[in-house]
């Protein structure tokens with residue numbers, strides 16, 4: 001029996017209905033019922049799409065108002081004690097308090113309650129994707145209890161449709177693995193025994209509600225697991241297998257090969273196993289042979305991480321091989337949840353007719369599953385037209401003259417060996433840059449963006465609708481830039497930025513201007529909570545037809561005698577946050593982007609810009625999930641960065657910026673990027689992340705973030721000074737810069753000016769404290 005299903009579906013809505021409803025709710029404009037009604041409408045619409053495509057189940061439990069891991073924290077009753085919930089608060093209020101750090105009661109001015117609002121749960125990247133989940137917090141006191149009302153209500157909605165629900169949950173071992181031990185040395189795996197009974201209760205409740213299939217995602221099977229975590233999987237599933245009454249448990253893995261966990265995954269006593277046959281095609285037949293015959297094998301054959309139309313002939317051939325080995329009990333699915341692709345692409349107004357045919361968003365992928373199922377049922381004739389259309393579209397893409405540019409390949413081939421090296425070592429460059437820039441000790445700067453105000457977005461929306469002409473749009477953006485420059489001068493910042501007003505997004509903006517990229521009108525993908533991104537589509541060889549940022553930077557520099565940092569996004573971040581071609585190695589694509597950025601760097605220097613920042617926040621996120629592949633990736637990724645960064649003179653200062661990262665994993669690679677200055681996100685870790693840079697003796701200059709930009713809270717200079725003193729314990733003071741953690745685009749101007757004022761004051765106090773004895777008083781070296 002061949003069945004089709006999805007592991008999860010996008011939830012934000014084709015017109016971002018969920019985003020707008022959430023933001024209205026947070027502004028107090030709509031109540032909980034109205035928000036919930038929007039969410040229910042979206043779920044029903046998405047289930048209908050799944051039904052229309054003939055899926056055997058609709059996915060339930062994949063929907064979340066903010067994040068599916070945060071939903072599990074509530075489902076399992078392990079909201080961290082630090083939030084101080086007393087049980088009287090409505091669940092949704094607690095949910096958003098955890099997600100956003102919002103106060104549990106509105107502090108009136110001078111309400112005197114003395115409480116500091118708890119910080120939101122930490123956000124971190126979901127494996128190697130651009131989606132952020134909220135990190136569960138565990139300690140010895142963590143207890144679990146079942147709060148299944150919301151999930152059971154969603155199951156009820158699906159049954160009422162009527163549809164057959166398959167409930168999708170993160171499995172117990174991945175849930176613990178993805179969480180964080182809040183106390184040093186606390187072993188969260190020890191909580192498994194407490195957690196499993198709650199999973200058992202849940203399975204019973206779901207069975208009682210008529211749910212016959214539960215998908216338990218254990219993506220940690222794609223990681224290098226030590227024996228303890230492997231053993232945890234064994235004992236967890238041995239126990240869940242005995243839960244009565246049994247429904248079919250489908251264990252799902254994705255994003256990465258199983259490798260040393262393959263035998264384990266095949267042995268676990270569950271009803272079925274889903275594997276990612278896109279990321280690990282080489283393992284499929286091995287799994288098909290090993291998995292006991294009575295179990296379901298779910299083959300993730302449609303790429304859930306990318307937007308290209310599938311090669312259905314190849315997929316059918318693979319699936320038939322599996323069928324031959326196993327007989328029936330074959331399920332067909334996308335490789336992972338479709339959360340990571342836009343809902344619909346084939347009618348996107350911004351994509352030209354030729355390119356549209358090459359694409360498949362979530363809805364189009366459902367259709368591909370429909371075609372595959374019919375063909376596998378032996379009814380290939382009924383889908384012959386669809387198969388032919390798919391074949392023709394793939395062939396057209398492969399043959400399209402838009403994909404290949406001979407000059408790009410030739411330029412890469414001819415690139416001199418020294419193209420990824422600066423002319424002189426850092427010490428020589430540092431001297432030249434100090435002479436040119438004349439900055440004070442502890443120079444202050446920001447990461448690039450200033451608030452993307454409603455006015456900025458409205459002006460851009462009007463420009464895109466054709467209601468504002470190009471000259472008027474340019475003037476509007478120049479006014480914003482002038483405002484940002486003026487405010488920075490008033491604040492007394494040392495190295496200025498133009499504020500990125502003209503950018504819709506730090507990646508999409510470049511995608512819109514580079515050849516080889518297309519962009520969508522509505523290809524939104526959730527990044528976190530209500531925030532979305534529209535990843536550009538990188539379909540062909542990359543070239544830069546003209547300068548992309550120079551005019552804005554030149555304009556901004558013309559407004560001030562202080563140095564203005566040019567602002568670019570690096571090749572790996574552009575690669576990682578775009579939907580990239582699947583017909584050539586990612587490394588080759590990265591090098592092509594690097595050449596385009598290199599030309600922009602050279603043009604900025606030519607325009608008199610003395611410092612150029614090349615952001616690479618996604619370099620850590622792009623790290624393969626298996627350590628054995630790290631060196632190869634880091635080799636080409638750092639090379640791509642250096643190619644972009646190296647065409648400049650010694651006295652042009654190259655900055656890079658990274659946020660979100662467990663930097664310590666990749667310190668040698670960060671050093672190998674050889675940026676003159678790196679700014680990093682460190683404030684939320686209380687500078688602990690910086691220690692690695694200290695012990696590694698990171699050789700160049702560093703700006704450890706001194707305040708968290710994710711919160712509207714304005715930190716005092718005392719807090720910043722404390723962090724800076726901690727930083728100076730590990731980094732020589734003459735190499736320290738002072739800056740926020742990341743860009744300020746999501747913040748409001750009043751918070752920004754207040755926080756930066758404190759930051760500049762902190763720098764002044766530090767300078768005063770450091771003289772006349774010299775900076776050495778602050779520094780260990």
Ligand SMILES: CN1c2c(nc(N)[nH]c2=O)NC[C@@H]1CNc1ccc(C(=O)N[C@@H](CCC(=O)N[C@@H](CCC(=O)N[C@@H](CCC(=O)O)C(=O)O)C(=O)O)C(=O)O)cc1
Nearest residue numbers: 130454457458460461504505506507527530531532533577
């Ligand atoms: C640093 N981060 C980024 C990641 N990935 C990227 N591709 N870019 C990033 O910056 N990954 C990690 C983090 C994630 N962080 C964020 C932070 C903020 C957002 C965000 O605010 N997204 C916006 C959409 C941004 C955008 O594209 N804006 C466009 C369109 C704006 C829009 O919605 N226009 C309205 C009309 C507006 C009006 O009339 O007032 C419309 O079209 O209806 C623009 O500025 O032109 C979001 O709203 O979610 C994302 C990730």
Ligand SMILES: N[C@@H](CCS)C(=O)O
Nearest residue numbers: 447448449615617743
């Ligand atoms: N220059 C970008 C970096 C974000 S990671 C910004 O400031 O928004």
Ligand SMILES: [Zn+2]
Nearest residue numbers: 617659742743
């Ligand atoms: Zn950042």
